[in-house]
Amino acid sequence: xKKILIVDDEPNIVMxxxxxxxxxxxxxxxxxDGSEAIEIAEDNLPDIILLDIMxxxxxxxxxxxxxxxxxxxxxxxVLFLSAKNKVSDIELGLQLGADKYISKPFSTKKLVxxxxxxxx
Amino acid sequence: MSNFLVxxxxxxxxxxxxxxxxxxxxxxxxxxVNNPYVYTLSLAVYCxxxxxxxxxxxxxxxxxxxxxxxxxxxxxxxxxxxxxKKIIRISKGNKISSLADFISLRYxxxxxxxxxxxxxxxxxxxxxxxxxxxxxSETFNVITxxxxxxxxxxxxxxxxxxILLAVFAAFFGTQHTDASERHKxxxxxxxxxxxxxxxxxVIIGVYVTFYLFNGPGDIYQQASTLPNFKEQQSLxxxxxxxxxxxxxxxxxxxxxxxxxxxxxxxxxxEREKYLKKATWLFPLYLxxxxxxxxxxxxxxxxxxxxxxxxxxxxxxxxxxxQGNDFLAIxxxxxxxxxxxxxxxxxxxxxxxMLSNNLIIPYGFLSKFSKGESEKNTExxxxxxxxxxxxLIIVAYFFYKFFTLDRSLVSIGLISFVLIAQLAPSFFxxxxxxxxxxxxxxxxxxxGFLVTVYTLVIPFTIDSQEIASSFVSDGLxxxxxxxxxxxxxxxxxxxxxxxxxxxxxxxxxxxxxxSVNIIGSSRERNFAEMFVDSSKYASLYENAFVxxxxxxxxxxxxxxxxxxxxxxxxxALNLFYMKYNINKKDQFADARLVNFSEKLLTGSIGSxxxxxxxSSVVKEEEISLQExxxxxxxxxxxxxxxxxxKEKDKQKDEFLDTVAHELKTPITxxxxxxxxxxxxxxxxxxxxNKFLTSILSESERVSRLIxxxxxxxxxxxxxxxxxxKENSIQETISKSxxxxxxxxxxxxxxxxxxxxxxxxxxxxxxxxQQVIINLLSNAIKFSNEEVGSVSVYTFQNENxxxxxxxxxxxxxxxxxxGSIFNKFYQSKNQxxxxxxxxxxxxxxxxxxxxSHNGKIWAENIRPTGARLTFILPLNNK
Numbered sequence: 001x002k003k004i005l006i007v008d009d010e011p012n013i014v015m016x017x018x019x020x021x022x023x024x025x026x027x028x029x030x031x032x033d034g035s036e037a038i039e040i041a042e043d044n045l046p047d048i049i050l051l052d053i054m055x056x057x058x059x060x061x062x063x064x065x066x067x068x069x070x071x072x073x074x075x076x077x078v079l080f081l082s083a084k085n086k087v088s089d090i091e092l093g094l095q096l097g098a099d100k101y102i103s104k105p106f107s108t109k110k111l112v113x114x115x116x117x118x119x120x
Numbered sequence: 121m122s123n124f125l126v127x128x129x130x131x132x133x134x135x136x137x138x139x140x141x142x143x144x145x146x147x148x149x150x151x152x153v154n155n156p157y158v159y160t161l162s163l164a165v166y167c168x169x170x171x172x173x174x175x176x177x178x179x180x181x182x183x184x185x186x187x188x189x190x191x192x193x194x195x196x197x198x199x200x201x202x203x204x205k206k207i208i209r210i211s212k213g214n215k216i217s218s219l220a221d222f223i224s225l226r227y228x229x230x231x232x233x234x235x236x237x238x239x240x241x242x243x244x245x246x247x248x249x250x251x252x253x254x255x256x257s258e259t260f261n262v263i264t265x266x267x268x269x270x271x272x273x274x275x276x277x278x279x280x281x282x283i284l285l286a287v288f289a290a291f292f293g294t295q296h297t298d299a300s301e302r303h304k305x306x307x308x309x310x311x312x313x314x315x316x317x318x319x320x321x322v323i324i325g326v327y328v329t330f331y332l333f334n335g336p337g338d339i340y341q342q343a344s345t346l347p348n349f350k351e352q353q354s355l356x357x358x359x360x361x362x363x364x365x366x367x368x369x370x371x372x373x374x375x376x377x378x379x380x381x382x383x384x385x386x387x388x389x390e391r392e393k394y395l396k397k398a399t400w401l402f403p404l405y406l407x408x409x410x411x412x413x414x415x416x417x418x419x420x421x422x423x424x425x426x427x428x429x430x431x432x433x434x435x436x437x438x439x440x441x442q443g444n445d446f447l448a449i450x451x452x453x454x455x456x457x458x459x460x461x462x463x464x465x466x467x468x469x470x471x472x473m474l475s476n477n478l479i480i481p482y483g484f485l486s487k488f489s490k491g492e493s494e495k496n497t498e499x500x501x502x503x504x505x506x507x508x509x510x511l512i513i514v515a516y517f518f519y520k521f522f523t524l525d526r527s528l529v530s531i532g533l534i535s536f537v538l539i540a541q542l543a544p545s546f547f548x549x550x551x552x553x554x555x556x557x558x559x560x561x562x563x564x565x566x567g568f569l570v571t572v573y574t575l576v577i578p579f580t581i582d583s584q585e586i587a588s589s590f591v592s593d594g595l596x597x598x599x600x601x602x603x604x605x606x607x608x609x610x611x612x613x614x615x616x617x618x619x620x621x622x623x624x625x626x627x628x629x630x631x632x633x634s635v636n637i638i639g640s641s642r643e644r645n646f647a648e649m650f651v652d653s654s655k656y657a658s659l660y661e662n663a664f665v666x667x668x669x670x671x672x673x674x675x676x677x678x679x680x681x682x683x684x685x686x687x688x689x690x691a692l693n694l695f696y697m698k699y700n701i702n703k704k705d706q707f708a709d710a711r712l713v714n715f716s717e718k719l720l721t722g723s724i725g726s727x728x729x730x731x732x733x734s735s736v737v738k739e740e741e742i743s744l745q746e747x748x749x750x751x752x753x754x755x756x757x758x759x760x761x762x763x764x765k766e767k768d769k770q771k772d773e774f775l776d777t778v779a780h781e782l783k784t785p786i787t788x789x790x791x792x793x794x795x796x797x798x799x800x801x802x803x804x805x806x807x808n809k810f811l812t813s814i815l816s817e818s819e820r821v822s823r824l825i826x827x828x829x830x831x832x833x834x835x836x837x838x839x840x841x842x843x844k845e846n847s848i849q850e851t852i853s854k855s856x857x858x859x860x861x862x863x864x865x866x867x868x869x870x871x872x873x874x875x876x877x878x879x880x881x882x883x884x885x886x887x888q889q890v891i892i893n894l895l896s897n898a899i900k901f902s903n904e905e906v907g908s909v910s911v912y913t914f915q916n917e918n919x920x921x922x923x924x925x926x927x928x929x930x931x932x933x934x935x936x937g938s939i940f941n942k943f944y945q946s947k948n949q950x951x952x953x954x955x956x957x958x959x960x961x962x963x964x965x966x967x968x969x970s971h972n973g974k975i976w977a978e979n980i981r982p983t984g985a986r987l988t989f990i991l992p993l994n995n996k
Contacts, residue, residue: 012788012813019795019806054780083783086776105787108794 002119003046005029007037007063008081009055013104017050020108021115034058038066041073047119053082053093064096077118081106121445123264126452127277133453134284137309137460141292145305153304154390156397161311162384163402164318166193166375167409169255169459170532172321172451175410177432179417188364190410192371194403200395204376204385206550208395210653211386215722217299218469219382220477223542225721226549226650227557228643229730234477236561237542240568241379241473244538245466246511250519251531252459253278257519259436263452279516285463286512290505293468297497297682298722299476299504300387303468307388310465313457318409320454321435325412327447328419328438336415343418346425359612366616370533373540379469380462387469463512471507476725479503485728489735493684500682500723533615534575541567541622544630552634553647559634567626575618578604670708670737675716678732682723691719713737774942781824781958785817792817827959831942834966841883841970848920849877851884852911855891859899868899868907876913878920880993882971887991890964890975891922894987897960898926901985915993919973923988930979939977940965964989 004026006017014030021028029044031037035058041049049067053060060080067073078100080093085103093101099118102111144153152158178186196203207222216222219241224234257278292305333339375381389395420434429437435455439447480488480503488496544567545560604614612620639647679688695715696703713733720729792810796802802810833839856870863870891911898909907927914921931939942962968975968989975989 010784010788012817013784013791015813016788016791016795016810020791023799083780083787104783105790108791108798 001025001027002048003027003029003044004115005031005037005040005044005046005049007031007034007049007055007060008052009033010052013052016108020112024112024116034060034063037063041067041076042070045072046076048077048079048115050079050081050115051098053080053084053089061092061096064093064098068097079115079118081111121263121449123277126260126264126449129449129453130277130281130456133456134281134288137313137457138288140312141288141305141309143305144308145292145295148304153308156391156394157401158308158311159384159389159394160398160401160405161314162307162388163381163398164314164405165310165380165384165461165465166378167314167317167406167458168462168532169252169455171409171413172317172455172458173255173259173432173435174532175413176417176420176434177430179413180421180431180434184414185364185367186413187410188367189371190406192368192373193375194406195368196372196375197399197403200399203550204395205392206653207376208386208389208392210650211300212389213653214726215298215300215718216726217387217476217722218473218725219377219379219542219546220473221721221726222382222386223545223549223560224477225726226646227545227555227560228640228646229717229726230557230561230643231481231727231731233545233557233561233564234473234725234727235482236564238470238473238477240538240541240564242470242511244535245379245470246515247518247531248535249463249466249511249515250522252463253282253516254519256281256456256459258433259452259455262433262436263440263448281460282463282512282516285460286467286509289464289467289471289512290508293464293471293508294501294504297500299472300722302388302390306464306468307384310384310461313461314405317454317458317461318405320450321409322412324435324439324447324451324454325416327444329412329415332419332423332438332442339415339418339422342422346421363613363616366612366619367533370536370540370615370619373543374536377539377542377546378536379473379539380465383465383469383472463515467508467511470511471504474507474511475500475503476723477727479507480724481728481731485731488681488724489678489732491681493681496682497684497723530579530615534571534579537571537575537615537619537622538568540619541571541626544623544627548630548634549647549650551651553644553651554634555630555647556634556637556639557643558637558639559630559632562633563626563630566629567622570622570625571618574604574621575614578614668713668738670713671706672708672712673706674736675708675712675733678736679716679719682720708737777942778828782821785820785824788817789814789821824959827963831959831963831966834963834970837970841886843881843883845879845881846884846887847877847879848913848922849875851888852891852913852922855888855895856911858888858892859895862896863899863909866899866902866907868902868909870895870899871908871910874910874912874914876915878913878915878993880920880991882991883967886967887971890967890989891924893960893964894924894989897987898924898928898985901928902926903928903983918994919990919992921988921990923986925980925984925986927984930983931977931985936977936979940975 002025004021006014006021006028007030008014008017009032014032018028018030029040029046031040033055037049037051038058040046049063051060051063060082064078064080067076067078074097078098080098080101081104082089082093082101083104084090090101090103100114102114144150147153175186175189210216211222214225216225220234220237223237224230227233257276260277289306292309293303295301295303295305329336329339333342376385416435416438417431420429420431420438423438423441424434436448436451439445439451480500484499484503488499491499541564544563545555548555549560604617607621638644676688676692679691683691695701695712699711717726717729717733720732724732792814796807796810852872852875856872860870895909895911899907902909903926909927910925912923912925914923940961942959965975968991971991973989973991975987977985977987980986
């Protein structure tokens with residue numbers, strides 16, 4: 001069973017994503033902010049992380065930077081899921097080493113497809 | 121020591137210096153060349169052979185008098201962060217390459233003034249250069265033959281050294297035609313020499329103090345038994361104090377205005393921030409040097425007490441007398457490096473002045489305005505090279521044919537006093553708008569003549585042993601005209617005396633003429649720019665006001681003659697880009713005229729640049745009022761432009777945030793709806809939960825939209841407040857009623873004990889909105905276990921104050937200032953996203969402000985936050 005970590009501070013978004021990926025037979029982990037995300041990632045070594053950017057305290061960019069510094073975590077796939085959709089935001093995300101950038105609001109089907117694609 | 125050995129060492133030493141300069145020129149971008157340490161060390165060109173030998177001589181014969189020369193710089197340097205920064209900014213902004221250029225530009229590109237400053241500098245500095253050559257020659261003779269006997273020119277090593285120095289200065293000093301460019305090779309070499317001279321001096325100092333004697337205590341002990349010790353080591357009462365004080369002032373001026381100092385501190389400055397390091401490091405350098413001056417002087421006095429040894433040569437004679445040739449050669453090299461760095465930087469600075477402020481503006485302009493660009497730049501460089509050679513050769517002959525037997529210090533001080541004559545025009549020009557060209561010219565002239573009368577002439581008579589009663593009886597036998605006691609002034613020694621009178625007459629002339637004769641508008645324009653440099657710095661080319669008619673074609677032609685096709689093209693392209701000007705424009709505007717003048721200034725000096733440019737443009741005279749008006753308008757236009765841009769940026773940010781805030785609930789709505797649509801067999805309970813979420817997210821969207829519209833209406837004043845007389849107690853009660861449900865749900869107690877009633881005029885719905893917002897925030901952030909919220913009112917003469925307090929964690933310091941910003945949401949609420957839109961407090965602030973009130977937040981003890989607003993009682 002593949003492990004997925006969902007990082008978002010919006011409870012309803014988390015709820016929907018959790019439902020979708022449980023149905024797709026993922027083991028789902030949830031973090032409500034950046035620092036929690038890092039903790040869970042270190043403890044559970046997920047295969048992929050769905051990462052929001054605008055979060056209080058530690059934001060998504062910082063989480064990604066942290067992951068890339070740690071050789072144990074740097075091959076976890078990271079998919080940014082953010083309402084920021086300026087070209088500069090997307091470029092920054094990809095430059096930092098994200099595997100995919102999907103802007104909110106997103107199509108659930110497309111998201112599932114992209115996640116499966118990344119985990120092939 | 122044999123001649124051959126010493127000459128070989130000199131040649132090796134010079135080869136190293138040449139190589140360092142060459143390397144630095146090739147690697148001019150290297151961190152080794154561009155750093156504050158090189159800058160600070162290059163300032164130490166202030167310490168010449170005079171410091172090496174003369175200071176010791178002075179300390180040996182007159183005690184602590186020598187210190188005045190170093191105390192001045194130490195006192196003035198802390199002000200450099202402001203003062204020197206201003207000078208450097210102005211110089212860089214106008215491509216100023218020398219002191220003469222600086223003064224001439226300040227007084228409206230005045231050609232005569234630039235030439236006058238140049239002449240004063242040359243007359244002051246050439247004997248000073250001679251002195252350095254003399255020091256080299258004497259110490260060379262002492263170290264080789266133990267005598268000071270001077271050889272004929274052909275046999276004189278110093279002559280060849282002088283020629284080598286001229287080659288060095290000419291080669292590395294004329295790499296660029298633009299003299300305002302930095303000379304990194306020379307500066308790096310000088311910085312290295314500053315290390316060498318200090319290091320060797322400290323070595324000999326330590327040698328004398330700790331090897332020849334048993335430490336400072338021992339030297340002091342022995343020196344204090346010498347006759348005259350007491351008189352030497354004190355200031356000689358009030359009179360001595362005055363003398364000392366004036367000497368420190370002279371040296372304060374010298375550290376800024378000596379041509380070589382202006383060169384290293386202003387022209388060669390790469391970054392303003394280097395000043396920061398220099399302000400403490402350079403005084404430290406001087407301190408290190410001077411500590412040992414005293415000990416060497418005392419040591420010399422003790423060891424040579426019954427011998428005929430010139431005090432000026434103590435530094436060298438001490439190791440020689442002990443038979444320590446190695447140390448003696450270190451001392452010689454240290455003094456040598458101090459001398460040659462002074463000679464090189466001084467001739468470089470003077471040659472720039474000579475070419476750009478005297479020779480070119482008076483002799484070569486018409487030739488240049490017809491010549492080809494390559495020929496012109498070559499001629500400019502040649503003028504500078506010839507100037508360098510002439511200066512050094514003249515200095516050499518001056519030393520050769522005048523008996524420079526008086527101590528090293530005296531000639532140095534004369535040149536300090538001569539240079540000080542530039543101070544009133546220089547500093548006056550920096551801080552006083554009214555300072556005018558005519559005042560500057562006559563001030564300098566008068567000061568110069570007074571110095572010549574009270575110092576140069578009597579000194580020459582004394583030193584050349586010319587029989588004359590001029591010094592003892594005064595001119596024509598009038599005793600009040602005695603050069604050393606002008607108008608019966610008795611308290612001063614010759615140098616402070618001359619300084620006092622020359623500066624006195626200089627300042628009087630400068631200020632009286634400036635006050636009474638108003639300068640041209642051009643002059644006043646530059647005065648504004650210099651005095652208020654920070655205000656006009658951002659205007660660049662706009663800061664100079666010019667009216668008239670000029671063709672781009674003509675100006676381009678002039679530029680090409682000096683810069684060549686390529687550089688002209690490049691410079692103009694940059695200019696067009698910067699101001700977004702159409703390249704095809706035929707007419708030149710003020711900016712282009714000013715820009716072109718600046719471009720030429722570095723190569724040929726400001727006065728020539730102005731003459732050349734004005735020869736191709738038709739200029740109209742404009743009044744000072746007009747100048748000031750135009751400057752003011754440009755300044756204002758620039759500021760309002762900036763404000764507009766800032767507003768635009770804020771609006772963009774606001775729209776970005778609005779978009780982001782709207783997308784978030786829509787994301788939930790979309791995701792949840794898609795799930796419901798795709799999954800027909802979804803569990804009933806889950807389905808209900810999802811639908812409830814969709815509903816609440818939809819509400820969130822509409823609330824957000826309403827709030828944004830609300831805020832917009834309030835901010836633009838589109839919504840009229842319904843102002844009526846209301847009871848504040850009633851309004852608070854109503855507000856509490858509407859949050860009661862929320863409070864009960866979160867088990868928070870609301871205290872309303874401290875409420876006084878008052879009737880005042882406000883829009884009740886809006887104020888209720890504010891209080892509800894504050895209350896619901898307080899409930900949300902109150903202590904999770906025993907939550908309590910309190911409301912207080914407080915009334916004074918003019919207004920009523922309403923506070924809402926909670927007992928939560930309080931607001932963190934860095935958040936206190938931003939919680940009233942739009943879309944600001946506290947970082948303390950990480951666990952559950954709050955229902956708020958992030959606009960509540962922004963709206964509250966807007967409402968309170970439209971009631972002419974104020975709202976703020978603070979923390980209270982032991983824990984909690986208090987939000988307070990006040991409303992004026994008599995609201996109209």
